[in-house]
Amino acid sequence: MTVPVSLMWFRNDLRVKDNPALNAACDEGKIIPVFIYDSAAPDDHKPGGASQWWLHQSLQSLNERLNGHLQIFKGAAQELIPHLLEQFGVERIFWNRCYEPWPIERDKKLKKQLKENDIKVKSFNASLLWEPGNIKNQSGDPYKVFTPYYKKGCLNQPEPRYPKAPPARITYAEVEDKGDGLESLQLLPSINWYAGIEEEWRPGEEGAADRLSEFLSEPANHYQEERDIPSVEGTSKLSAHLHWGEISPNQIWYAIKGKFGDQENKDIETFLSELGWREFSYYMLYHFPHIVDENFKEKFNHFNWRYSKKELNAWQQGKTGIPIVDAGMRQLWQSGWMHNRVRMIVGSFLVKNLLMHWSQGEQWFWDCLVDADLASNTAGWQWVAGSGADASPYFRVFNPVLQGERFDKEGDYVRTFCPELKDIPKKYIHKPWDAPDDVLQKAGVALGDHYPEPLVDLKKSRQRALDAFDEIKGK
Template sequence: MSQPVSIVWFRQDLRVIDNPALFAAVEHGTIVPVYIFDSEIAEEEQPGGASNWWLHHSLESLNKRLNGHLQCFSGDPQTILCDLVSKFSANAVFWNRCYEPTVIERDKKIKQALRDSGCLVSSFNGSLLWEPMSIRKQDGGVYRVFTPYYRKGCLQASAPRYPSPAPTRITYADVSREGHTIQDAGLLPDIDWDSAFYDHWKPGEEGAADKLSDFIRHAARGYQEERNIPSVRGTSRLSPHLHFGEISPNQAWYALLNAFDDQGNSDLDCFLSELGWREFSYYLLFHFPTITEQNFNYQFDKFKWLNRQDDFIAWSKGQTGIPIVDAGMRELWQTGYMHNRVRMIVGSFLVKNLLIDWRKGERWFWDCLVDADRASNAASWQWVAGSGADAAPYFRIFNPVLQGEKFDKQGAYVKTYCPELKHIPDKYLHKPWEAPKEVLNKAGITLGKDYPKPIADLKQTRQRALDAYADTKEN
């Protein structure tokens, strides 16, 4: 007798190891793995350019892992899945859950439609350590502050699922090829933007495993300190792999726990709590679905943004004349990534010194980051802006010069992305506008010609930001 056929709908879980939906489908019988480009999703939720680049390569990698059996479709997922169930005579559909509010709504409807047609539908947690609905305060309320959420909520709940290996054998249903190829989706950029991405990233499960083992070997010990230095490889660079589900957070969590035999080690705790911040972002998005568009703290609705377009353009192009800000924005453009410390610096500069609405920064990051993630991006931007849950207080304004001098002492990071400044002595590297003319001449720099003059006076704009905030509170 032939085995029952099931469809595995891959989404943000582009992996074979520790994939609960795939595992369940393989137990059920033979499988048809599919990926659907959702044409119905709202424009603002469509992946940005860098994410599309990643998705293209990640799907190719997954297809290889599945021996070329991945079938890709484009359109309305409900219509496509219902059609495929009947075309392939499948009696079950399996997927791992996503947590964006619109996706939850969509999936509920799809589940119902498939069940109504007599199909078995099962969904699983494949991308979080603790699902948002499982963590509540003792009084049943929702956490709004990270530390109690993580320490009391998560760490005292059941331990995260231990990761499972890849299924020992996957049997593919003998069905016709439908849909189109990954290339047909046209995900790669038309312009020559992505050439350096290839030097930094290897999308797919193998790339994710390499990043994790590199991190454990070279950087996990010392993480707490080194994670703040943008010129060194002090962090894991797992974020895009986690976003696309090429590795589960459970794999990272337990790999780190197993690598440190001294539990309670501060580097280990610090790394695990960063994974906790990722969980917290999803938790916030789940319980407060408007955080992607609206201020979490509605007091900020009255904030008077300046939103000057020329300032925004200078910021996005890395031409503000503030070296650490420009280095960060150029790193983002060239590599699809920016170091976390620098994300905070450029974010604070945009929102506070330039008085540009955090949503504009969020959109730019959404388009340029390979790890662009609805939950982490929105929650982090609101954190920087001071409008978020458990956010940095608005009056704490990063001084980009002091930040540069502290975290990029020798200027290795700035010199990588702003090579025109490489002959400026350390003393002036983070504030070239203060260098005497002869120093600039010797370094081959004319401000305003070889490198921009600063677009903002840091002291004045700091005060302006504080005044704008005070106005908001008073009105």
């Protein structure tokens, strides 16, 4: 009896545990695991620099988990897949679904093409707790506000799928290696700017499991209080692992439930709702794909944005003269990640104090973040700008000084990433321009020399933003 052979197409699901497509393919017989770096993807779907570094490490890790059997290709997936099926003499393919606009269209066309040629195609949900197409409000329309979406739409659904164990046995088809190899993808830059990122992260399925274990051991117990304090390890730091599918949201959901049970616990409820926010970001992208590059709220199309290359560069380099903003931007450059509270602060500063279009920030984050995720990145920036669904009100302008004094009370976060300010007393650490000359001199800080003068006056730039937003209020 001939054992069936299937093509297992890995995408953003670079793991062996809880991988529904892999389980199904292995249940049917032997597999040929492949990964395709899709060269046909539009620019806003191609990974940025930091994400490329992560992907290189993650593929290396997955290949080890698959005992060296992962075949890696670069090219247009819609053309490569039929070619590979023919070359390998395979008539079945398995994959886990993607939920971004471009992959959805590609996969629909590919699935139709393959089925017309009698290829068996099976796809699965491996990256979301709830299918976005299944959740509608009472009118049958998509939700546009998070709280009813999560509490009425999601939590009233059946409990998310329980994670699957890894396949009891993976049998690989013996085929001639036709892959291009990992190095052919050229994901690592010629200049090693990623040394700091390399020290901070351990991509791959094992790294994801360790990160979850570390979170459950301590930070999860204080999540509601400490998740907003950037100087402590108060968040899970699982976002990049989630994006590349090295761990599933289902594994995280049930790991939390397994440790803490169903008792009322504000820390756990808050963390699970953050998973819900990730779901909401994908949900909005699924139902309103235009938000990748267009405002969700059309009135923002009339907004008179500014652009200053000098000011944008200062923001990108962490040289705005606003300590909490500069600390965040430097953390991003050094580690490929930024604390979520600080993401909101630096985002508000760019969009509202500098009045620059949110896409400027979105593009910089896309290139610099190891967890750059189309849904979350787009939703986050539109939230800050006030142009997104359930967004921060347009009149909410984060005061970075007050934010710093509230969430970085001792100035530890600023001192870590702006070491030139390390001897400034905490009274002035978030507003060194208010420090008397003798205090600055004692700290060895000369504003405009050792550390920049503020790029803008916070009070005046806030009023400028409010005036500009008033102009579109009735549109």
